[in-house]
C-alpha cells in the first residue's frame with residue numbers, strides 16, 4: 221500500500237439530446253478538459269474523511285457509512301465521496317481507512333457531471349493506493365452505484381463520460397458508441413443556479429402525460445438532431461454543428477426546461493459570434509455551451525463573462541479517469 225495517490229476525472233457536457241435520451245433517443249456526449257482531482261491518503265482503519273475546498277470537511281466511521289449505503293440516504297454532499305471510498309475499499313476487499321482531498325473546477329448541480337467525476341476520481345485514487353488498478357468497466361460500475369445516491373435513475377451518461385472520456389452517442393438500452401469526433405472548442409457558462417436533474421425529468425414527464433403527441437414529436441426531432449450533430453462532429457463541420465446545437469436549444473425550450481437566464485446566455489453567445497449555443501444537461505439552471513473556434517473564442521468568452529456566474533473555455537474529447545503522477549503535483 222502506498223502512502224498517497226492522486227487520480228483525476230473529466231467533467232462532461234451533453235452536446236445534444238438531453239431529456240430525449242430518457243425516452244430511448246440518442247444523445248451526443250463528450251468529456252471536457254476540466255478535471256476533478258482527488259488525493260487519497262491513509263487514515264486508521266474504520267475512519268473515512270473528505271476535505272473539499274467549497275464544502276469544508278466531513279469525517280465518518282465506516283460503520284455509519286455502511287448504514288448510509290443500506291438506507292441510500294445522504295444528509296450532506298460530502299458524504300457522497302465518502303460512500304465512493306467505502307464502496308471501493310469493500311470492492312477490493314480492504315477495510316476502509318482513508319482521507320480524500322477533492323478539488324473540483326465546477327460546483328455540483330451545474331449539469332457538468334461533477335458528482336460522477338468526483339466518484340470516479342475517488343474510486344481510482346483509493347484503489348491505486350491499495351495497489352489495485354481497476355479496469356474501466358469496474359470503475360464505471362462503481363460510479364453507477366454511487367450515482368444512485370444522487371440521481372433517482374441515472375442514465376449512465378455521466379458514469380460513461382468520466383470513466384472512458386472521448387465523445388460518444390449514448391442510447392439508454394444500448395449504452396455508448398464512441399465516435400471519432402474532432403476536438404471542439406466550447407465556452408461553458410454557468411447561470412449560477414443549481415438544478416436537480418430528477419425534478420426536471422419529472423417536469424418533462426408531466427408535460428408528456430398531458431400532451432403525449434406533442435412531446436413525442438419534439439423528442440423524435442431531438443433524436444434526429446443528435447445523430448446529425450454526431451456526423452457534423454466527426455467531419456469537423458462547425459457551421460452545421462452550431463445549427464444543430466441552436467435547433468436543439470429551441471426544442472428544449474418547447475419542453476419547458478430552459479429559463480430566462482439560460483436563454484439570455486444563449487442569446488449573448490450567438491450575438492458574440494458563436495457557431496451555435498444551447499443549454500446543456502437537465503436545464504432549469506445549470507450551464508450553456510457555446511461552440512467557438514480560435515477566431516471568436518475570446519469575444520464569446522468575454523461577452524459571457526459579463527452575464528454569467530462562471531465561465532470556462534474548454535476543449536472536448538478529454539481523457540477518462542486516470543492516475544496522476546504524484547511528483548508533478
Ligand code: PMV
Nearest residue numbers: 238239331333375417501502
Ligand atoms: O444535468 P445533468 O448532467 O444531470 O443531465 C441530465 C440529462 C437528462 O437527459 C435530462 C437526464 C438523464 O438521466 O439523461
